[in-house]
Amino acid sequence: MTQAFRIENGGLINREKKLSFKFNGKTYFGYEGDTLASALLANGVHLVGRSFKYHRPRGFFGAGVDEPYAVVQLYRNGETEPNIKATEQELFEGLEAKSVNCWPSVNFDIGAINNFLRIFLPAGFYYKTFMWPKSFWYRIYEPFIRKAAGLGVASTKHDNERYEHKYEYCDLLIAGSGPSGLAGAYAAAKNGAKVILAEDKPRFGGSLLTSDVNIGNQSGKDWADGIVAELKTMPNVVVKNRSQIFGYYDHNMLVMSEKVSDHLPSTKKYHPNKRLWYIRAKEVLISSGSIERPIVFGNNDTPGVMLSSAAKEYLKVYGVLVGRKPLVFTNNDSGYETAIEFKKHGVDPVVLDSRKNPVSEIIDEAKNLGINIKNSYVVVAAQGYKKVKSADIASISEDKKQLGKIENVQCDCICVSGFWTPTIHLASQSGNKTKFKEEIDAFVPGQSKQNEITLGAANGVFSLEETLKTSFTAGSELSKKITENDNKIAIPNVVEKKSSQHDKFWCVPLPKGKNYKRFLDFQNDVAVSDIEIALREGYRSIEHVKRYTTLGMATDQGKTSNLNGLQLVSEIENKVVPAVGHTTFRPPYTPVSIGAIVGREVGKHSKPTRKSPMHSWHEKNNAVFVDAGVWLRPRYYRRGNENLFEGSKREAKNVRTNVGVCDVTTLGKIDIKGPDAAELLNRVYTNSWLKLPVGKARYGVMLREDGIVMDDGTTTRISENHYHMTTTTAQAANVLSHLEYYLQLVWPELNVNVVSTTEQWAGAAIAGPKSRDLLQKLFPNSDVSNGGLPFMGYMEGDLFGVKARIYRISFSGELAYEVNVESDYGNFMWEKIIEVGEEFNIQPYGTEALSTLRIEMGHVAGSELDGRTIPFDNALEGLVSKKKDFIGKRSLQRSAFIAEDRQRIVGVVPLDKQTSIPEGSHLVKDDKAPLPNPKLGHISASCWSVEYDNPFSLAILKDGKNMIGQKLFAMSPLKNKVIPVEIVSSHYVDPKGERVRS
Amino acid sequence: MLYINCPHCGMRSQNEFSYGGDASVKRPELNKEVSDQEWDDFVYNRKSLRGKHLELWQHISGCRQWIKVERDTATHEIFRTFKADEEVA
């Protein structure tokens, strides 16, 4: 297949390497160095999609990041990605892409009916629709809109690509490698500054790639190539292409997305697809250039209507003619540059210039080439449905209100230039309050807010000579401040053609009796008439107009539409543009892949996984693991075909009858040392700590200042000034911060040090009536009798040559001990316990059995200490000292906390002794009461009591103290269950606590 | 992302810190009689300032020190940082 619109020579593509690709199922050819857009245009393909709302045929409008139409679904190496701009996607062998917004196909599109029904889809359509009956919305509108709209389909498959994050620091970050960026980078680099130069396109040089200028006796492009080549050899410079700086955040933090592999058929081994750079820059030079803006006229969205600069770029960079009968419609000199390029390639353009009698070097050149120029002429409307076939043109009066006689001229493309809009997004994101520059009808950055400076076209400076001068100067001044070097650089001579003033003209009036759609926002289908409706309906603020009409809200963020929208509002409202103001620019400047934002923190890597030293033993012994925060803990150890219920019941039962061992390494551990350690504990915990003897442990509860329980655990006095605190697994980090807060800020006079030792100790809880017998065999030289090691006692022991700490504490309510050894010996300890415990029928038990044991004992845990309960609620008021002060004590006097019918922990048993009560169920008096049924309390934890062989739950119940014996209902609408229950004591098993002391 | 000058470690990115609220709040002394109003002011009542605000941050992924940061809540400009025991003039 021939590339009918590719010229013989020229362009920066590699004609040696032909590439095949598919678009909407059809095979085409292009060259290495093409974009998908340039390759399609080379093949004469202009119809690439349908518009968002009216589904009108859409082609290419730009040649880069500003493209509003040509958004495609890309298929690459078995993956698919939506919302890809064909103008940015580089061609590779085997690329496949499809149009979006089309159903069933780009040529026959059902949504295009909207185009004929558009009277029903005016501005605010979506807002108004949302207010219609809800049933209509989800049955009729939503499915229709979902099917017909959208910018492609996100893949539902696992993304096999890898994305990386990188943190970088530099002296000077430069956004954009046009003349300004290159000059700034070069000057700064020569001063020894650490420079990062970022270019979003594959090729460096920006406007120098397409402009007819001369710098230091070289073409603009050759000069740019030379500078880039030199920068690349400098160790203090990072030069990155395919890298878009899309966000400017606080304190000079900028984020850049580097497309590492998108231009390749598949990602190379060990390479990421994209790399997200977080760059902290001392200074930022914004040289992001400018984007040509359209002139608004009838049917200006027809395929074949495009920016004149894009037509020039397709020709100069890709060797592609966007048409053979071009019409150039301009209000400034830029259109002539495009016309001249056409002419040089043997194509005869017609130039319509809205100006009456402009004079400049460029226009002279065009005239000398014999180009047909019509002054005071405009395009009234494009004609043709899927492609421009002709244009209605007319002369226009000087006040731009009256059109002359309408003539129809044949053409196959309309290249439009409405002057240039500086790309101020990054400056605006930095907090810079932009200002309106009258001479160019556009906003430019104002006073710098962060350490940023905007230069060149991005600052509204369109003269190359001035751009280079200011940028070289800025580059050397900014770097001089940092490196204190001052290497002078000679600013090269510049030859460029002088331009004349542009015409402040942006919208062609409608001819009498015609009602052409004149689009402002091409991607979101916002036309002049929509803005008029919004204003008629009373919207005034530009932010409201934007949201009501969706002007500038598409994925191109109104790069080509914003200013024309503002012009229109200002005209109708009779205000000047700066008074209307522009909408706020927010990151990202261009769409960024979610994958790039997430980076490598996906799947198992979305958070770290913590494992105890005994983890491999658990794995080998059929442990079924459960996430406990970031820890992996055995939930139960499966035997045969056991399920969770059967396995955990067996394990819990074995603890009650023989002995079990549980990995408790995950408990938070904090080492506390210093002469004031006891005083700190006394202030942190609700109970008294000043008289705890050495070698004794104590259970404690700590509150937040608002009186709510923060955490509980045991703390042991290891020696005179040395304590070992344990916290719950979940609260370990918070408790450490809490202690540090009081020690550093509130009571700095206390001489105490705290440090986390969670990872230094491996822990095993040995629980059950036979635990002492086992312990004695593990520590034959220690006296672990009830007298030698009483309840809440502590001793050190020798575990087959390993130093161990033995605490007689119990969470299960059984006679129990906890043995700690240094983590490296954790597995050794565990294996010894299992080996020696064999004769006592030891079984390891997981968190499910652990829960069962604590629930039927009425011991509180995280589900009761849920950030909403005070000590009384958990039946822990006995631990609240009346004598001393402590953190949060004063709050316990709050009237709600001392109310007579204050909530309190209770036990709950189903009347049928069969039905397990779902956790989270509400307790109500009357299951038939009308909704909302008054809630008396909720089920905090449920288990199957192994002691009584029936379900048992804990609940936090209003007036729980006086509710024992009452019959209520546990309701779980979620599980569709209503269970009649009886309220009992929370201490279901061994209420006097005799076993732990036995 | 803010760039915070830890008085112990130097310039560090915000993601090494955790926020700790208003640094001007003073905890009533232990064992002192305090009125409901005083206690409520200490526990709950905070000004939601626009502008200069003295606040606490903890360098949790660094030196673990609590520090005071003088920051503009509207512009995020950070003026000064202080050690926990430094008096703010």
Ligand SMILES: [Zn+2]
């Ligand atoms: Zn620090």
